[in-house]
Amino acid sequence: MQLSFDAADRLVELVQARHGAVSAEEAARALFALERAPAELARSLLADVVADDARLEWLGGRVGLAGSPHLDTPLEDAELVVFDLETTGLSATSCRICEIGAVRIRALELVETFETLVNPGTLLPSFVSALTGIREQDLRRAPRPETAVRRFLAFAGDAPLVAHNARFDVAFLDRAVERLTGRRCAAPVIDTVWLARRLLDRRSERFSLAQLAHFFGVSARPCHRALPDAVATAEVLVFLLGLAQERGARTVRDVVELAAPRARRLDGKRHLVAGAPTTPGVYLFRDVNDTVLYVGKARDLRARLRSYFSGARQRPAVEAALGALARIEWRLLGCLIRELRPPANSRSTRPERYVYLARRRDRWRIVTEPGRYGPVRSRRRAELAARALDGFEGEDLAAAIPPVRTKLGRLARDLRFEDAARLRNRLTALEELAARVDELDRLRRLEVCLLAPARERGFRRLFVVSGGRIAAARTIPDELPNRLDREAALAT
The missing domain is CATH 3.30.420.10 (Ribonuclease H-like superfamily/Ribonuclease H)
Known part of the structure; x- marks a missing residue:
C-alpha cells in the first residue's frame, strides 16, 4: 500500500511538472524505471495507482488531474x-x-x-x-x-x-x-x-x-x-x-x-514460457487439439518467447495464434516450417505464392514463372510496380524511377493530389522492386561457403553457394575447422 501511495504522489508531481496530462508510456517509464513500455502494458501497470487516487483520472491514453468538466456530458x-x-x-x-x-x-x-x-x-x-x-x-x-x-x-x-x-x-x-x-x-x-x-x-x-x-x-x-x-x-x-x-x-x-489502449488478454499464458532454454532453436505454438498454429526460430528461445507477451501486438495471424495458444513446444535445432505448413507462417514460406514481373512486348505483366524481376511477396505490390513501368522499355529498373519522380512532382504542382497519391504508391513499389533486383543480382555473383548448425549433435552443415543456388551440401564433423578439410569433405 505504501508503494501505491508513493507512486500516486510521484505521478501527481509528474503531471503537475508537465503542466498537463502525460501519456501512459511516459508515466510508466518515470514510475517504474522502464526503458520502454508499450501503451497497453503501461496502462496495466498504472491501473491500480490511478484507480486508487482521487486526484488522478484517465484522459484517454493519458493520465491527468481529475476534474475535466466535459467527461460526464451525455x-x-x-x-x-x-x-x-x-x-x-x-x-x-x-x-x-x-x-x-x-x-x-x-x-x-x-x-x-x-x-x-x-x-x-x-x-x-x-x-x-x-x-x-x-x-x-x-x-x-x-x-x-x-x-x-x-x-x-x-x-x-x-x-x-x-x-x-x-x-x-x-x-x-x-x-x-x-x-x-x-x-x-x-x-x-x-x-x-x-x-x-x-x-x-x-x-x-x-x-x-x-x-x-x-x-x-x-x-x-x-x-x-x-x-x-x-x-x-x-x-x-x-x-x-x-x-x-x-x-x-x-x-x-x-x-x-x-478508446483507451487495452492490454492484450495473454497474461494467463505467460506460464507457458517457463523452462524455455536460452539456446538457439525452433518453437511450435499448439492449440488445445495439439494442432500446430505457428513455427518460429530464435537464437535465444526464452527471450523470443517472452517477447510475445510483452504487450506489443503481433501481426494479425500471429495474434490469432496467441489467442488460441494452449501449449508451447521447443526444439533446440531443426526446421519445421516447410514440413508442417502451419497457418500463421503462410506469409513467407510458400514459394508458389511469389510472383515476378516480365515484359511482354510493350507491357509489363505479373507472372509466376521465376525470372530476373522478382520474387515479389505481394501481388498487389507487383501490380503497382508494373503500372509504374508502363511504357518503359529498358532492362535496368533503376532507370525507370527518375521519369516517374518527375511526373509525380508535376502532378503535385498541378494540385492533382489524388493522382499524385496513386502515383506515389506505384513509385514506392517500383523502388522496392528495383532495390530487391539489385540486391539479388549482387547475391547471384557471390561464391561463398557457409557453415550452419546440423540437426545431429557434433556436426555442421556445409553449403557451397554459387550463382544464387546451393551448388553442394554436406554434413561434416565439428572437427573439420580448416578450409582444406572442408574442401576435402565436399570432394567426397
Whole structure:
C-alpha cells in the first residue's frame, strides 16, 4: 500500500511538472524505471495507482488531474473537436507542424471547421511536399507556429480532443503548446484507432483512416491534408459513437474509457514460457487439439518467447495464434516450417505464392514463372510496380524511377493530389522492386561457403553457394575447422 501511495504522489508531481496530462508510456517509464513500455502494458501497470487516487483520472491514453468538466456530458449533447496535423517528419522532438485541420462536433453533428497552414521555420522535405501537395512557397506566407497554435487552441477551447492515431498528433501538439505556454494540453483525448479496434472487433482487420472511411462509407476521403483527414475522422467518429451507444456508452467518459489502449488478454499464458532454454532453436505454438498454429526460430528461445507477451501486438495471424495458444513446444535445432505448413507462417514460406514481373512486348505483366524481376511477396505490390513501368522499355529498373519522380512532382504542382497519391504508391513499389533486383543480382555473383548448425549433435552443415543456388551440401564433423578439410569433405 505504501508503494501505491508513493507512486500516486510521484505521478501527481509528474503531471503537475508537465503542466498537463502525460501519456501512459511516459508515466510508466518515470514510475517504474522502464526503458520502454508499450501503451497497453503501461496502462496495466498504472491501473491500480490511478484507480486508487482521487486526484488522478484517465484522459484517454493519458493520465491527468481529475476534474475535466466535459467527461460526464451525455453523448447526444457533447461537444468534441476532431483534429489532424501534417508535419515535416515523424519525430515530435526534431520536426514541426506544417498544417492544422479541425472539425467541431456538437450533438453528433459536424458544425464548424478550422484550417491553417503553419510556417515551420524549416525547409519542407520533398517527400512531404509530394505526399501532401503542400508547397514551400505556401508555407512562407503562412502564420508562425505560435500564432497558428493559439488560433487552434481558441477554436478547441476546453472540449475533449479526438484524433486518429492520437499518440502521433498529440505528441506534436503537446510539444507546440509547451513551447508556447510552458504547459501541455489538459483535455481528454479519444483515439479513433483504439475506439474502432474495441467496437469493430473482428469485423475489420485494418484500422487505418482510409480503411475505416471505406468501411463506413463516409463522404470524406483521406488525402494526407489536415482538414480533409479531420473531416473523414469526424464522420468515422459519428458512426463509432453510434456503435458505442449500442454498447451502453452514455457519456464522454464512457467513450474515453472505450478508446483507451487495452492490454492484450495473454497474461494467463505467460506460464507457458517457463523452462524455455536460452539456446538457439525452433518453437511450435499448439492449440488445445495439439494442432500446430505457428513455427518460429530464435537464437535465444526464452527471450523470443517472452517477447510475445510483452504487450506489443503481433501481426494479425500471429495474434490469432496467441489467442488460441494452449501449449508451447521447443526444439533446440531443426526446421519445421516447410514440413508442417502451419497457418500463421503462410506469409513467407510458400514459394508458389511469389510472383515476378516480365515484359511482354510493350507491357509489363505479373507472372509466376521465376525470372530476373522478382520474387515479389505481394501481388498487389507487383501490380503497382508494373503500372509504374508502363511504357518503359529498358532492362535496368533503376532507370525507370527518375521519369516517374518527375511526373509525380508535376502532378503535385498541378494540385492533382489524388493522382499524385496513386502515383506515389506505384513509385514506392517500383523502388522496392528495383532495390530487391539489385540486391539479388549482387547475391547471384557471390561464391561463398557457409557453415550452419546440423540437426545431429557434433556436426555442421556445409553449403557451397554459387550463382544464387546451393551448388553442394554436406554434413561434416565439428572437427573439420580448416578450409582444406572442408574442401576435402565436399570432394567426397
